[in-house]
Amino acid sequence: MMDSLILRTGVRILLPLMLLFSIFILWRGHHEPGGGFVGGLICAVGFALHALAFGIDAMRRVLKADPRTILGAGLLLGILSGFITVPTGEPYMTAQWVGGLGTPVLFDIGVYLVVVGGVLAMVCALMEEGGA
């Protein structure tokens, strides 16, 4: 944890901005460069910055859920998005489209959650070990 006023004030403003931007990137990835992975990384970096500025416990409070739960939920969402093909009888993961919006979005949100959960779980583990 870094005790710096500049960082603290900066993070207060940056965190919501980064969250919004990460969701924008996630959405943009549907048709253009971007996607769940990059979006997830941006979101995770936002929270990691928060942890650096205010400490790991404060970050957990802001995050509300356990990172590992987020990881599991994302994984499950990703798996389930492939199962939407059951009624059509096509192979697993075949994309289904409803008016420009397809199941890849669901998968991407899953990836987003997995990345956020995975990175934050690692950050937590490292910061708690290092005693930072």
Next chain:
Amino acid sequence: MSLAVGGMVAGAIYLFLSRQFLRILFGVILLSNAVNVAILTVGRLTQGQPPLIARNAEIMAQGVSNPLPQALILTAIVIGFGLLSFALALGWRAYQEMGTLDTSAMRVAEPEDRP
């Protein structure tokens, strides 16, 4: 490009020869990056557009860059990132537990006096 890859691999192998776990890890970082550059090179270097299929088009436009190496490298980077963060945490734990990162001094699992 291929010369750069060669140089990186040589550096990585030099680092592997060290006994220090941390240097070996740096070697691994260098080697995995060398491999990523190699993938990019063997996928043919072209100056092209992002490989996206435009709206209302069935196939990709001419002159796009090859998307497959990019996908492969992204996967490899993600995996490398995961492995590396784990390896670093492990190195830190090893230093805490044993007080050394010299791999020759680590003989806990295979003690010399007890075959």
Next chain:
Amino acid sequence: MNHWLTAAPILVPLTTAALCMLAWNYPVVQRVLSLAGSVTLVVLAGILAATTLNDGIQVVQMGAWAAPFGITLVADPLSALMIVIASIMGLCCAVYALGDIDPVRERGGFHPIFQVLMVGVCGAFITGDLFNLYVWFEVMLISSFVLLSLGGTKVQIDAAVKYVAINLVATACLLLAVALLYGITGTLNMADLSQRLPQVANQGLVSAIAVLFIIAFGMKAALFPFFFWLPAAYHTPAVAVQAIFAGLLTKVGVYSLLRVFTLIFIGDTGWTHSILLWMAGITMIVGALGSLATRDLTRAWSWQVVAHIGSMVMGLAIATPLALAATAFYLVHDIVVKTNLFLSAGLVRRLSGGEDTAFARLGGLFKAAPWLCVLLFIPLASLAGFPPLSGFWGKLLLVKAGLETQHYAMVAALLVSGLLTIWLVGRVWAEMVWKAPVQPPAALLASMARGRAYALMLPLVLLSLITFGIGVNPDRLLSVAAQVGASLHDTSAYVEAVLGGKAEPVPTLVGELQHQAGDRP
């Protein structure tokens, strides 16, 4: 319907892992989920194997992207057989873990990570794409790192450092080999590769890449020059983890060698397969000698894992249908026996009440637990190759295949390795069963809750029964192994199943770009 079945070996453990992660703070829920997932996997793997053996090779293109562009999952006889065995081992280790794993490791996420390991193993067995194989290797690797260091004792950290270092290098080698292969052919689909490689002009480069694959998979499989990490690491983690590592992880390396060197690199067998043959021979002898040099039960078994890898690779290197069938048979036998040996070594450690399984601490097992000795006799005798147990048939097939092709030196190495193993088994039996007890045997098993004792014993009984069953009635497995051997020797059915019998190779992006670059002044 069938494409769901083919994807099941990946989906079932993956879903189980995701659910276990959601229930991170509820170990009881995780136990139930882990058990349910493992049972489901065994059932579905059985159905998949039956379908494959009866109706031919099952192929599914993920996301309906046609081969060779999309990711293909292929269940041919070898894959199906391996998945069935792997799922049974997964179930046995999951059950054993219910009785054995301590609360610290359970809180650390043993169950989800164990399931992720199963995802990696099954994925590696079923994929038909080389890069995808790399990805599954990594999935397997990361989870094995975590499992190895889970619990975080000093010994484990020490072992994990070496294991991680060597495997990171092996990973980079594998990725480099895959990259070069992509560079010269423009495809990574294994069936497509087997079609394209003979057309490559620079065959010397192909052989060089083949050697890179031998190095990468050889490190994973613990072949001769690259085996030293295995005896350094395998005896340190929790018993269920040891057993699944010994049973499956190195065998995935063998499977990959088997797949790559029967399907893809078959142009220059005089060079690649003779390297494999030499490595196999030396591995057998060195592994057996190493196992005799240690005075610790678990570590002796770790060396034995190395020794028997050599036998399997020998079958691959000879590469006649009979030798390949022998390898398949030996794989099944060895996975079952090794898992059993490591699980029982854990039980022996509990009974002798010690921290480790050094020979000096063992003894008097027959007085303490006569039924366990009877049970233990089966895998031990099978390891040594006494007829009529499964090890005997595997060795017999290998010897026959070796003699048919006049590889007398290899047959001699196999037999010497077998003799050394018999010596080891005799010594283990004497130290463990006949020697007078060093300390009064701990009555741990009796003091344990009934459920836990059952959880520890049931897997041993099941595995010993499998070994015994294969030994007494080898015909069923022999016919399956023969089918595997034939399908590995003549891979045209595999290629046709994946590519759908296209006569013309599809142009790849690399080829096209090369063409454009050539046009440019």
